Amino acid sequence: MDVVxxxxxxxxxxxxxxxxxxxxxxxxxAKTIILNGDIIDAxxxxxxxxxxxxxxxxxxxxxxxxxxxxxxYITGNHDEVLRRFSGFELGSFKIVxxxxxxxxxxxxxxxxxxxxxxxxxHSKILAKLGATGYDxxxxxxxxxxxxxxxxxxxxxxxxxxKIKNSVKSAIKYIDDFEETAIEIAASKGFDYVxxxxxxxxxxxxxxxxxxxxxxxxxGDWIENLTxxxxxxxxxxxxxxxxxxxxxxxxxxxFQEYPSPKELFNNLLTDIQQAS
Numbered sequence: 001m002d003v004v005x006x007x008x009x010x011x012x013x014x015x016x017x018x019x020x021x022x023x024x025x026x027x028x029x030a031k032t033i034i035l036n037g038d039i040i041d042a043x044x045x046x047x048x049x050x051x052x053x054x055x056x057x058x059x060x061x062x063x064x065x066x067x068x069x070x071x072x073y074i075t076g077n078h079d080e081v082l083r084r085f086s087g088f089e090l091g092s093f094k095i096v097x098x099x100x101x102x103x104x105x106x107x108x109x110x111x112x113x114x115x116x117x118x119x120x121x122h123s124k125i126l127a128k129l130g131a132t133g134y135d136x137x138x139x140x141x142x143x144x145x146x147x148x149x150x151x152x153x154x155x156x157x158x159x160x161x162k163i164k165n166s167v168k169s170a171i172k173y174i175d176d177f178e179e180t181a182i183e184i185a186a187s188k189g190f191d192y193v194x195x196x197x198x199x200x201x202x203x204x205x206x207x208x209x210x211x212x213x214x215x216x217x218x219g220d221w222i223e224n225l226t227x228x229x230x231x232x233x234x235x236x237x238x239x240x241x242x243x244x245x246x247x248x249x250x251x252x253x254f255q256e257y258p259s260p261k262e263l264f265n266n267l268l269t270d271i272q273q274a275s
Contacts, residue, residue, distance in 0.1 A: 001030050003228075005034045005194055009040075012046070018054045018056070020225055034074065035074060037076020040078075072099050109185055110194040113217075178215055192213070
């Protein structure tokens with residue numbers, strides 16, 4: 001395919017489905033890979049939790065860079081530590097805050113989307129507490145799914161989705177986020193606006209100011225396990241169908257790193273050795 005957009009992987013957290021993501025990445029051959037924020041979760045990063053499966057995702061991306069694949073790392077709020085490196089380039093690898101792509105005569109504006117988040121602007125502590133609570137909810141969700149699948153022989157549950165879908169303020173937040181992205185992108189004359197951040201995969205067509213525009217969201221690799229794929233002039237949502245079984249359980253063998261900064265430096269060393 002021409003382009004794949006992946007966001008909100010949250011490597012370094014319990015909820016991350018790194019194993020499924022690696023399986024997906026190995027199954028595709030994309031000319032351009034866009035990592036649209038929150039790939040490594042520096043907010044939740046702990047030396048005591050860095051499974052080998054998470055490091056395998058990093059190493060696979062490094063191998064793609066060494067092959068000359070265009071890889072853009074767009075910074076998000078959970079990996080904002082990398083924003084100081086915006087503009088950094090090494091071979092076909094770039095760290096940026098946004099990307100504009102020309103695709104078959106159309107223009108796509110791609111960024112993470114946390115710029116629209118009022119909580120991020122005015123109370124980062126509150127946002128980080130919310131992230132911790134979300135991580136705990138995902139852990140409880142996995143326990144609930146284990147009981148539902150193995151003991152009760154019932155289908156999978158998504159506690160966070162049920163909560164988000166039942167809370168009016170959460171629904172309004174998502175609607176406002178999408179409307180804001182569409183309004184600004186239309187005023188700038190873009191054909192596509194592509195975000196992450198809200199963990200809600202979507203393709204939505206709107207007409208604003210007499211201009212037809214498409215809003216897209218790549219979702220996440222915590223709950224939805226989705227990405228955006230561009231091929232033959234069309235955008236589609238890919239959804240990974242996974243089963244909560246022992247065979248798909250995370251490889252929890254730990255691999256410790258002192259800090260996100262050292263992890264980043266190790267990544268740069270790997271890229272230089274691979275080039």
